[in-house]
Amino acid sequence: MISARELDDCMNRSWRARSEVAVDGWLVRRSSGVTQRANSVLPVSAPADLAAAITRVEELYQDEGLPPCFQISPAARPAELDQVLADRGYELRGDTEVRVAAVEDVLRRLPPARGPVDVHDAPGPDWMGLWWAVDGRGGADARAVARDILGGGPALYALRRDAAGPAAVGRVSLVGRWAGVYCMAVRADARRRGHATEVLRALLVGAADRGARHTWLQVVADNAAARALYERVGFADFSRYHYRVHPAPRTSRG
Structure with a gap:
């Protein structure tokens, strides 16, 4: 019917951020802090350098005075991203069923x-x-x-x-x-x-x-x-x- 990745794309197209910046396969969404989805990273593809990509994301949110935030679904790439972020001190929030x-x-x-x-x-x-x-x-x-x-x-x-x-x-x-x-x-x-x-x-x-x-x-x-x-x-x-x-x-x- 539809894949998790395709559904992530549908959800992104349904709730568009004011600003979207590509970072090595990820989509960094920023909207002045209004709604979590519109102020989170959609990690579509695995970046070539994971640590560098996370650092760049943190800089982009820092520029807006926003907390760095990633949306993690079964389609998030790389597959180990959730654990990597947890190890960096990122907190789990908003567990949601689709x-x-x-x-x-x-x-x-x-x-x-x-x-x-x-x-x-x-x-x-x-x-x-x-x-x-x-x-x-x-x-x-x-x-x-x-x-x-x-x-x-x-x-x-x-x-x-x-x-x-x-x-x-x-x-x-x-x-x-x-x-x-x-x-x-x-x-x-x-x-x-x-x-x-x-x-x-x-x-x-x-x-x-x-x-x-x-x-x-x-x-x-x-x-x-x-x-x-x-x-x-x-x-x-x-x-x-x-x-x-x-x-x-x-x-x-x-």
Whole structure:
């Protein structure tokens, strides 16, 4: 169906960093510290000189005042990179499962639609406001960076309302015949009322209308409730990743 490396590429294309720099087979992504994926290295190919490549990465993040960070999946190269980084003091963070499914299968398992969901090809003010209120970190500058990241590739944005206003949102990226589910967020007082399920259905219907046949999502490994929900609607465990992060930002060079 798809390899771990191809899925890593799909995920990168779905969440583009503001700045991407190639370092001997690696992609160094920087976005002012907004979201870990957009501020981490995607280690696509093994560099000729591993130690020199790591040093260069550390310099690039140091220039931005950011902690050096690597995204480690089964496709990370070289294969020993995770251990090398651990030996250099990099800490493990964000253990995450990647689950995949056929769009048709998920739609068949989801309950019938119970009400309207607005779906657009850009995040409107209400969508952005709710997502940032639930998941955002930082002020107006960080929010502007996040909006740039969201706009880095084609996607659909779903918003469900209730009597109190925006209740739930979600995003699905469109990468060929694949669709990635992101940014699922529900207002605190509107949870456990089926809003997220309605948003997921609307997103996948929209993705299917645009040619998507398969879908993926990421779920934090220790989120048992979310894992159970996604398994129930057809998402199967396929891959996983974590981050290796230097424990403290480096000071800028003089």
